[in-house]
Amino acid sequence: MIRDNCLVCDSKNIEEIIDLGSHPFADTFIPESKKDMADMVFPLVCTLCNECGHVQTKYSTDPNARYSQTDYSYTSSNSSFSRNHWDSYAEEISEEINLPNGSLIAEIGSNDGYLSEQFNKLGYNSVGVDPSPYMAELAKVRGINTIIGLFEKETSEKFLNKYGQAKLVVANNVFNHSDNPRDFVKAVTKILSDKGYFVFEQPYWLTSIKTEKFDQIYHEHVSYFTVKSVKKLLSDAGLSIIYVNIVNYHGGSLRIIAQKNSKSSEAEKRILEEEEQSGIFDSETYKKFMQKICNQRNIFLERVYKLKQKNKPIVAVGAAAKGNTFLNFYNLNKTVIDYVTDSSPHKIGKYTPATRIPIVGDEIFKKYSEVYALILSWNLKDQLLPILSKINPNIQFISPEEIP
Ligand SMILES: [Zn+2]
Incomplete structure (x- = not known):
């Protein structure tokens, strides 16, 4: 299926900018038993929205095929570099927002539960949401309960009924995977308490283009965010960026903290200007x-x-x-x-x-x-x-x- 509309602003004014040929799912590794079977490949093409500057893949693939039917192999704690990153992430975020002890945290895309476990070590109560039953099992070993499913309306309601609203919603490298980031962010606002925080990190498109790294592009990454497109997405759901920083993960990631009805940060203005001048919104x-x-x-x-x-x-x-x-x-x-x-x-x-x-x-x-x-x-x-x-x-x- 071809995406004709921008996933952030719904405009049809989108144009093709990058074509990498045909690719399989990048995050799926093939076990011996399926070695001789053919893998599905799909054209890996990116489009740019001329209205809001959002970049997304042109061809949509089935999210169930991407995560639940295959053995999705990425664990967020797969290297000591990753583990160090998530250790300091938990510390830095809890300091930045001064989160009281015992607060409920929802981690969307909780994977093997490593980050949630780090938050719990700091005295919080984390619950995971993840589509992979396999990852949920790994998380259980770390003492993290996981609601299994892609994060959408139904899953968010399940979360609310069972746990209530969270003080902090964490979603790293996950809503860039979503086929509907607008609904995703709306669902986040539902499970987030009024003064709560939404924090996320994902690869930064400006860094990828500046450093000529095309390999952050793959089918699982549906969206390639800039501060400009994230701001549009968040503000449509009533959220403002109160903190933005570029961190050294995945070769350059955006870390953003957002809050309902808040004032936007100075850093946001500075980065928005830099993005405009860089040429990333020009085909x-x-x-x-x-x-x-x-x-x-x-x-x-x-x-x-x-x-x-x-x-x-x-x-x-x-x-x-x-x-x-x-x-x-x-x-x-x-x-x-x-x-x-x-x-x-x-x-x-x-x-x-x-x-x-x-x-x-x-x-x-x-x-x-x-x-x-x-x-x-x-x-x-x-x-x-x-x-x-x-x-x-x-x-x-x-x-x-x-x-x-
Ligand atoms: Zn757009």
Whole structure:
């Protein structure tokens, strides 16, 4: 199905800006039993709304297929970098809004319950909402109760009936996944108490474009937010941005705190101006962007194929959703990439979608005297380099950004 209307302002004045070809779901890794079955692929195209500046994917995919029917593999606590991030997130937010002890917190998209658990350690009472029964099981082990379902009207009513209104609603990297962000935010206002806070973090589109990172784009990410489009979305639901900051997560994320009927922050005005001047609301910017990423691909592939002609092993590092966008856009499959390594036990033993590269632990590097490594989780590069070099000091790192 094609999205003809802007998900934020409903305008039909939207135009195509980015086309990455056909891609499978990026956050689904394939178990051995389904290895020989074909994966569904869909065109991965983004559109820009000329009215409100919102960017969204053009083709809609079934959210049930994305999360419940397949084994959605992303856990929010999959690396020590992630865990540190969520540890300080819980501390910083509770300080910023001065939340009283024992307050009820609703975490939408609670995943394996890691962040909710951190809030509980600080003395709060967190309840999760998540579509994946598998993740709800993992959260239970951490002592977090989860309402299973996509966050929409029905789920919010279930939450209200069982727990009442929350003082804090948390939704990280989740309503950019929603097929209906307007209803999502309206449902948030229903479960939020009058003086309560809504806090969320998600990848920041301006940073992705500035740094030429196209790999934050995948089917699961339906919306690509800017402060401009978030402001429109929130204000239509009676919420104002009282805090906005750009944090170092997923290579640059927006952290926003909103409240009902409040005054907007100075930082908001400053960032809105920066966004207007950056060219991200102008389709011409994306013509240059596409040209740049295609050129980079051509140059890098030439290098990769030269290595393969000499039969050199190439191992990619980091079985993450963005890595799948990269592999599929570059058409790097198991015939070119020998393995993808990852530290998550939920991914090792599985295969990457469509490209069918086996996922193994980092120890695989030990078996080679000469080996090339391509880091897909570039946001974790500083943490990964010393670990990998310790496993094998002969690893040679290659990347499209560093052409020798
Ligand atoms: Zn719009």
